[in-house]
Amino acid sequence: MKPFTAILFFLIASQILRAQSPLITDIPGRHSVSLDGYWQYIADPYETGFYDYRYKELKETDPNAYWNTDVPANRSDKKEFGYTDNQRLRVPGDWNSQDPRWLYYEGTLWYKKSFDFTKHHPDERVFLYFGAVNYRADVYLNGKKLGVHTGGFTPFDFEIPEGLLKPIGNYLVVKVDNKRYADEVPTLNTDWWNYGGITRSVMLVEVPQTFIEDYELQLAPDSATDIRGWVRLNDAPRTPGRPPEPPGTPGQPAETPGTPVTESVTVSIPELHISQTFPVRDNLASIDFPAPGLKRWSPDDPKRYRVIVTAGRDRTGESIGFRTIQVRGTQLLLNGKPLFLRGVAMHEEIPQEGRRAYSRQDAAQLLGWARELGCNMVRLAHYPHDESMTRMADSLGILVWSEIPVYWTIDFGSKAVLAKAQQQLTEMITRDHNRASIIIWSVGNETPVSPVRTEFMHTLITTARGLDSSRLISAALELNYNPGKNGKNRHVVDDPLGEYVDLVAFNEYLGWYGGTPADCRNAQWSTIYDKPFYISETGAGALSGFHADSLTRWSEEWQAWYFREQVAMFRRMPPAFVGVSPWVLADFRSPKRNNPRYQQGWNNKGLIGHNGKKKKAFYIVQAYYKSLTHQSAR
Ligand code: GCU
Numbered sequence: 001m002k003p004f005t006a007i008l009f010f011l012i013a014s015q016i017l018r019a020q021s022p023l024i025t026d027i028p029g030r031h032s033v034s035l036d037g038y039w040q041y042i043a044d045p046y047e048t049g050f051y052d053y054r055y056k057e058l059k060e061t062d063p064n065a066y067w068n069t070d071v072p073a074n075r076s077d078k079k080e081f082g083y084t085d086n087q088r089l090r091v092p093g094d095w096n097s098q099d100p101r102w103l104y105y106e107g108t109l110w111y112k113k114s115f116d117f118t119k120h121h122p123d124e125r126v127f128l129y130f131g132a133v134n135y136r137a138d139v140y141l142n143g144k145k146l147g148v149h150t151g152g153f154t155p156f157d158f159e160i161p162e163g164l165l166k167p168i169g170n171y172l173v174v175k176v177d178n179k180r181y182a183d184e185v186p187t188l189n190t191d192w193w194n195y196g197g198i199t200r201s202v203m204l205v206e207v208p209q210t211f212i213e214d215y216e217l218q219l220a221p222d223s224a225t226d227i228r229g230w231v232r233l234n235d236a237p238r239t240p241g242r243p244p245e246p247p248g249t250p251g252q253p254a255e256t257p258g259t260p261v262t263e264s265v266t267v268s269i270p271e272l273h274i275s276q277t278f279p280v281r282d283n284l285a286s287i288d289f290p291a292p293g294l295k296r297w298s299p300d301d302p303k304r305y306r307v308i309v310t311a312g313r314d315r316t317g318e319s320i321g322f323r324t325i326q327v328r329g330t331q332l333l334l335n336g337k338p339l340f341l342r343g344v345a346m347h348e349e350i351p352q353e354g355r356r357a358y359s360r361q362d363a364a365q366l367l368g369w370a371r372e373l374g375c376n377m378v379r380l381a382h383y384p385h386d387e388s389m390t391r392m393a394d395s396l397g398i399l400v401w402s403e404i405p406v407y408w409t410i411d412f413g414s415k416a417v418l419a420k421a422q423q424q425l426t427e428m429i430t431r432d433h434n435r436a437s438i439i440i441w442s443v444g445n446e447t448p449v450s451p452v453r454t455e456f457m458h459t460l461i462t463t464a465r466g467l468d469s470s471r472l473i474s475a476a477l478e479l480n481y482n483p484g485k486n487g488k489n490r491h492v493v494d495d496p497l498g499e500y501v502d503l504v505a506f507n508e509y510l511g512w513y514g515g516t517p518a519d520c521r522n523a524q525w526s527t528i529y530d531k532p533f534y535i536s537e538t539g540a541g542a543l544s545g546f547h548a549d550s551l552t553r554w555s556e557e558w559q560a561w562y563f564r565e566q567v568a569m570f571r572r573m574p575p576a577f578v579g580v581s582p583w584v585l586a587d588f589r590s591p592k593r594n595n596p597r598y599q600q601g602w603n604n605k606g607l608i609g610h611n612g613k614k615k616k617a618f619y620i621v622q623a624y625y626k627s628l629t630h631q632s633a634r
Helices: 003-016 360-373 387-396 415-432 451-467 517-522 556-568 617-630
Strands: 031-034 038-041 086-089 106-117 123-129 136-142 144-150 156-157 170-177 201-205 211-219 226-234 261-269 273-281 282-292 306-309 313-318 325-328 329-333 377-380 399-403 438-445 472-477 490-493 503-507 524-527 533-537 577-580
Touching: 003 577, 086 106, 086 360, 123 136, 136 387, 144 156, 170 329, 201 451, 211 261, 211 306, 226 261, 226 306, 261 282, 329 577, 360 377, 360 617, 377 387, 377 451, 387 415, 415 438, 438 451, 438 503, 472 533, 517 556, 556 617
Parallel strands: 377 399, 399 438, 438 472, 472 503, 490 524, 503 533, 533 577
Antiparallel strands: 031 201, 038 086, 038 106, 106 170, 123 156, 123 201, 136 144, 136 170, 211 226, 226 282, 261 273, 261 306, 273 282, 306 313, 325 329
């Protein structure tokens, strides 16, 4: 990253992250109190609860502000707002699917949760943690503003100042605004539903004064048993306005030699009879120890180990799998062995209910379908999915492509937009850097080629590598359907961004968005890079249950024909072809899909209909993947 860009990023990022606390990871390993359940709400399209009639932000103590009490001071007091149990929404959950009035709603909606709270331990610190809120969250507790977060698919937390919480009668108010803007990430147009709300869990997390904020443990490159990593402690509330540590901090702890040792941390893996203690300098400890007898994680044997990290009075831990993922020439290597990705792409949505997925049960349904298809990998499009999804992928042995929503025509010329994308990238990687299942971080999807865009995306790739040098970096590159340039039906991927990624990925729809599936028969694919390449999307629409001949668009027979031709084409691909994720596992809601007979607001390229029924094409792909498991890839 150019020095100027870097400095500007930190300045902008510090503004965006100003009131945010550092992201606490390994939440399931912590002591927490859930705030999930029914919250009262007020829909506020004119943001009356936030601005006065001159459209100036209300002062914090203004009695008309929707974050303050709605109880009249006396019988003469005027209150023009109020929360009631007649207006409630489930948290976690999008508002669109909970009430038909909000299906298309894009605007502000105020959530309120009242709760009592007593600390588990009197001198502990308390953080308010959100799994995700789409898109902007302004958070108030007992009338005090804790902070703001933008970005719809990544976690964030705010430390609650000492003395703000009360044993009885706390009220938490969150202003959620899911309006779309050109200078946000994603931008104005997407091919998915703009589900708004507190879409993932909310909890109070209690930690000691000095606690384990984050830690990373991985196999050292080219090693089968050496474990390396770091542990970062947090020993004091961040002074407001102090910029966050540089985004490169988690990947390369910068221990300054000579700094006095203040603490120590202990990392244990009981199953391997390992317990090692390491010195802490400036809140960071570098970790490095041999783990003889360690069994590496893989899709065939997703072995994980209970890892326990202790520091002073704090203790946390989770199950971690250890593996390596590398590119060598045009091959993908998992634990040193060639890997072919039998993937499928999916949105974070439960199709039968037309709602955001957020729970372990939801993850089990979606990953269960992927396993039934014969997948060893899922592309979680086009944004980071709920943590339950990546943790379940770890336990099931399903590889993951995880992506930030730098989607289509983002404002690539804006440093502020770059900072927002880098913030979301940092939050995605920080949350999941201990997930063995995740092998690919993707910095975007189908962004149009231009020098400004390529520099923007290259900076994101540099940021990702600074955060995590152990995983592959990719993006769905731009494919130029210009057979004339290379001769009839010869497609050469020459997106300049291919120079900077580890895996060249691209979306092709040969036979759906151009030509017919028969055009696959003499199609040839290559890239100008000496790297592995991966088809990150390919698909065709079909209305579940609509049957006709294979030349009838929208029939299941057309979609089946499409995948028969595509599969035959995959089998003819050059050796650099290392996998594919058909678009898409299941139909999903999209405001762009308005054919009144065949779509009705759904993108129906699913191999499974939004009725939960498998289409004919599901079995074509399933048979292809099954044939691969009995032979080397292709
Ligand atoms: C694009 C895009 C997807 C979209 C798909 C489609 O490749 O990446 O998000 O849904 O095409 O047209 O269905």
